[in-house]
Amino acid sequence: MKTGDLGVKTTTLEKALEWGRSNSLWPLTMGLACCAIEMMATQAADLDISRFGSEIFRNSPRQSDLMIVAGTTTKRMAPRVRRIYEEMPYPKYVIAMGVCVIQGGPYVDGYSVVLGVDKVIPVDVYVPGCPPSPQALTYGIITLQKKIRGETDR
Amino acid sequence: MYNIIADEKDKGGMRVITLDKKDLIEAMTEFKSQGYYLSSITGVDMKDHLEVIYHLHNFDKNEYLGVKVLTYDSKVPSLVGLWKAADWDEREQYDLMGIIFEGHENLRRILLPDEWVGHPLRKDYDLKKVQYVSMDSEGNEHVSFDEREGW
Incomplete structure (x- = not known):
């Protein structure tokens, strides 16, 4: 981004799009197990992720x-997660x-859990x-915003 | 008249009685007339036999009662005729423990897909044979031992 003497800012269209996308991430309620409680706390008033543009959780x-993806993904839920992911419009992030x-976490030796979504x-x-913790999830969202804007290496 | 094989109290003070499985329906009918409701059905794999434990709760007396039944051929009479609540509980025990409830009209799997092989909470279930689930566009689930055909 360049600042000229005339008080006009010039930028590329990609930069402007990335800036807009990263600051209006609308999350999907994909709470599958107990992590969903922390996800709700992240969204609620105390640690409001609306401050970072993730306005409100959408149900569609x-x-x-x-x-x-908050919570244990079982083998039976995995095809449903895949289908819901395919229904999301581009650009989409996870x-x-x-x-x-x-x-897999504590269920790594179990019979019913997908080992890694x-x-x-x-x-x-x-x-x-x-x-x-909700703070960790907020940090994850900020990391994703940096990734969308191309500020991280990965 | 039913015959009580063992009558004991557990650590929490709950009365646990052991019955023969041919007396189960008769005894449960009497407990129901005394005001007991079915709270849960649990299965235990003791390697040479299976145990089915019914937890009953009496709301008037606020009293719990455990009823234990031993089975060597993994067959137990169904209690759906007495309590409707037994329907899904018995399907769950069939799904995970492989206990066959005789007289249950809709004894299908309830948690796992219908094509799943084996009953996972049995001691002899082989965890090394991993099964993978996939779903086609119609919503039908398929189970495979091949990693490439599902998740």
């Missing part, structure tokens, strides 16, 4: 562009919240914890 995948979603859908940001 067609109105949202960020999927926070945050994997909690160790169950990252690699990244086998099902592509994941942008991983937020570890069991469950992650």
Whole structure:
């Protein structure tokens, strides 16, 4: 971004689009298990993620562009997660919240849990914890915003 | 008249009685007439036999009662005729423990897909044989041992 002497700012269209997208991430309510409680706390008044542009959780995948997969993804739920992901419009982003979603967590030896939701859908940001605190999820969202704006290496 | 094999109290003070499975319906009918409701059905795998434990609750007396039934051929009479609540509980026990409830009209799997092989909470269930679930566009689920055909 350049600032000229005339008080006019010039930027590229991509930069402007990235700035707009990163500051209006509308998340989808994809609460599958106990991490959803922390996700609700992140959205609620105390740690309001509206401050970062994630206005309100949408109940329809067609109105949202960020999927926070919060909670254990079972093998039976995985095809449904995949289908809901496919229903979201581009550009779409995914945050994997909690160790169950990252690699299976305490259910790693179980028979019914998908060991990592990244086998099902592509994941942008991983937020570890069991469950992650709302502050950690807020940090994950800020990291995703930086990633959209191209400010991080990964 | 039903025959009580064992009558004991557990750590929490709950009365737990053990019955023969042919006396189960008769005894449960009497407990129902005394005001007991079915709270839950649990299964335990003791390797050589299976145990089915029914938890009953009396709202008037605020009293719990455990009823234990041993089965060596994994078959137990169904209680759906007495309590409607037994329907899904018995389906869950069939799904995860493989206990067959005789007289249940709709004994299908309730948590796992219909094509799943084996009953996962049994001691002899092989966890190394991982099963993968997929879904077609109609919403029908398929189970496969091949990693490429599901998640």
